[in-house]
Amino acid sequence: MEIYVDSLFLDNQVKKISRKYNLEIVNNPSTNKGNYFTYDSKGLSFVYDSNYPKESLNINFLKGKTGWRIKRASHEGNLKKALGRSKDRMIIYDATAGLLTDTMIFLSLGHKVTAIEQSKIIYLLVKDAIYRAQYKIPFLNNLEFINANSIDYYKKIDTKFDAIYLDPMYPVVKKNIKKSGDLRSIGSILEIESLVSDEDYLINNFINSEYKKLILKRPLKSKKIYSTINYQVKGKTTRFDVFI
Numbered sequence: 001m002e003i004y005v006d007s008l009f010l011d012n013q014v015k016k017i018s019r020k021y022n023l024e025i026v027n028n029p030s031t032n033k034g035n036y037f038t039y040d041s042k043g044l045s046f047v048y049d050s051n052y053p054k055e056s057l058n059i060n061f062l063k064g065k066t067g068w069r070i071k072r073a074s075h076e077g078n079l080k081k082a083l084g085r086s087k088d089r090m091i092i093y094d095a096t097a098g099l100l101t102d103t104m105i106f107l108s109l110g111h112k113v114t115a116i117e118q119s120k121i122i123y124l125l126v127k128d129a130i131y132r133a134q135y136k137i138p139f140l141n142n143l144e145f146i147n148a149n150s151i152d153y154y155k156k157i158d159t160k161f162d163a164i165y166l167d168p169m170y171p172v173v174k175k176n177i178k179k180s181g182d183l184r185s186i187g188s189i190l191e192i193e194s195l196v197s198d199e200d201y202l203i204n205n206f207i208n209s210e211y212k213k214l215i216l217k218r219p220l221k222s223k224k225i226y227s228t229i230n231y232q233v234k235g236k237t238t239r240f241d242v243f244i
Contacts, residue, residue: 003037003044013131014039021124026083035192037124046121048188056183057131059099059129062136066101070108070137079105081164081233082215082240091164095150095206099128099182102141102167102217107139114159115143116150121189123147151205164206167217168199207243214243 002024005014010025018025019038029036035048045058063068069186079102083090090111094103097115099122107111117123127145134140146153154164190196206214207226216226220239233240 002029003039004029005039011038013128013228017044017124017128021120023039027134030240038122043219044125046125048185048192055185057125057145057182057189059125061100061104061129061133066099066104069101078233078235078238078240082154082242083109083111083220084213086162091159092163093150093154093159094165094167095154095202096165096167097126097145098167100123100129100187102165103143106165107142110139112142114151114161115145116148116153118144118149119189119193119195120147121193122186151202154209156204161211162204163213163215164209164211165215165217166203166206168202171216178227212244213228216241 002123003014003018003026005027007027013055017023023037028055029047035046035156038045038047042060044056047056059066060188083092083106090106092103092106092111092113094100094113094115097103097117100115103113103115117126130140130143130145203216203226207228217238217240218219220234220237224241226241226243227243228243229235230244231242233242
């Protein structure tokens with residue numbers, strides 16, 4: 001895959017990305033169609049074709065929705081309730097990292113997080129966003145971010161986590177499609193990489209594994225299909241099913 005880079009932005013960071021992940025740096029994308037990365041003043045972006053006009057995804061932790069949530073992390077009451085009242089620093093395994101939206105809240109609350117993302121494209125975009133934000137968001141030092149299958153990785157490591165966090169992708173409702181830009185982008189990228197999201201397989205594997213606490217984030221009105229839930233924390237549109 002290619003990275004389109006104007007000569008003005010050809011710096012060591014994009015060269016490092018190119019070498020490490022075997023991406024070709026070009027002056028222009030090969031065609032007007034297809035999927036490719038770009039690198040400019042915003043950092044790394046991914047441009048892709050879908051059922052919509054050509055779109056792009058860029059991640060920035062310093063502003064936008066994620067930046068706003070980080071600044072008001074103390075107001076994330078439901079997420080804090082799901083984690084529990086422990087004042088000690090927790091070690092959390094985020095098995096569905098995505099764009100790190102909730103992981104950034106965990107970090108801002110003082111916890112350590114191992115976050116796993118299976119998509120290489122999303123991983124590269126997030127990794128670049130971390131690089132750009134690392135000096136302005138010190139708690140990123142408590143993040144271990146890994147490109148892997150979260151089930152396989154969990155089975156082979158010895159770390160004892162205080163909580164496993166699962167946030168499988170919500171189904172996209174057609175009438176709300178215009179409001180779900182990030183969700184739509186993630187879905188399109190997973191299709192490009194032929195990564196099928198099987199939430200039942202993911203959830204069942206982790207529920208049947210060893211853990212101290214497992215937190216499952218679900219749409220508020222989705223069916224409660226697991227009888228072993230210890231308690232729930234409910235918000236306006238989402239809920240957290242907690243297993244201990």
